[in-house]
Amino acid sequence: MFVSQNFGESGKMKEYHYAGPTEHRFSPYAFNGGTVLAVAGEDFAIVASDTRLSEGYSIHSRDSPKCYKLTDTTVLGCSGFHGDCLTLTKIIDARLKMYKHSNNKTMTSGAIAAMLSTILYSRRFFPYYVYNIIGGLDEQGKGAVYSFDPVGSYQRDTYKAGGSASAMLQPLLDNQIGFKNMEGVEHVPLTKDKAVQLVKDVFVSAAERDVYTGDALRICIVTKEGIEEQNIPLRKD
């Protein structure tokens, strides 16, 4: 990990000036960047993430997607600190298996969301530094998106962006999918193809303006037929 006193929270460089004697302390967290997005439609859900893994000014990998397939109907996107993402997905996979063995059925999206909330809160005083978004199909076959904060607060949404470019993408989604702040516009329901195109456009914008987002885009489209994956290249600079 880089010398921690040069970097404040969220990996952004601090101002340089002589501040007097400073205390050096090991920080167990690092910020590895990345953006995740999920959109729920009538009978589909899309979870997309960029594939850049960065730390400070360096890129560790251009091919580290942040979407993790949990079940045939659920995909989890997690961004933030990559170490905690890996551990969290390992724990979730183990819990999914345990549930399958005890209850003889696969966990539904809603159940996974509730379980993830309790897993995150069990570490309330030393949190997983991960921004999670679950996308999948609910029991009725409708698209569902669940978004979380790092300590386990969650709720069901229609669309949500998380990670380093989330503050840039969320207002765009509010406008294009939620039709917010537009007068006299017909609210047409989102089709799968339109949603995929929107996600691609939105990530291209994010790669333009956010340094931690780029390289490639991984899209997971969840329908009742299964999970389809697409890879689209993004800016590598």
Added chain:
Amino acid sequence: MTSRPSSRASHSVSVRRPFPLSHGTTTLGFIFQGGVIAAADTRASAGGLVACPAVHKITPIHSHLVVTSSGSGADCMLWERILTREIRLYQLRHKRRLSISGTAKLLSLMLHPFKGTDVCVALTLCGWDKLIYVCSDGARLQGDIFSVGSGSPYAYGVLDRSLSWSLNKEEAILLAREAVFRATHRDAYSGNNVDLFHVTAEGWRQRQREDLKEEYYRDMEKRV
């Protein structure tokens, strides 16, 4: 896997969190002749960002008890979940429902081990005849009117002016809505929509969530 958060005693130095948690709210509750009204805004803010514009800050615990939450979003959500579980277990074990005062005391005792940590929970338990405010500092207060959160001073101003025991149901609902509306107008960390619950001896009923943006424009027109 433990369902309660692990105690902080194992860390001698606290780890600094690299992200802000969600805070900021306006919630209120009051009693009148027709029961109890609970109202809240729907904004969850984390630092300067609106993390979610459509949160549910009023949650039913059972058919005659509704709880308004303020403080840290995750803490409130999970502690309400724990409380609902404990109330249900009590009901199954003792074949009767725990009273509102008992519920408040149970919650207060469960939160006590976390006093001094940064768990931030300030709940108002709204039963059909009683309002009790419980917070993670250890306070447990019964009262006729409570408003909690960053927007509460503004809400208290509106409520103190017009609240009386003899209001009818429509007036009480309008008053609660107005109080939340004015608070969201002045408080940056409150906003978006207003949720309203009315609790009577027959149980709770939820009013449809209302977008306050429309209310603001209606108000402007009235003034002109």
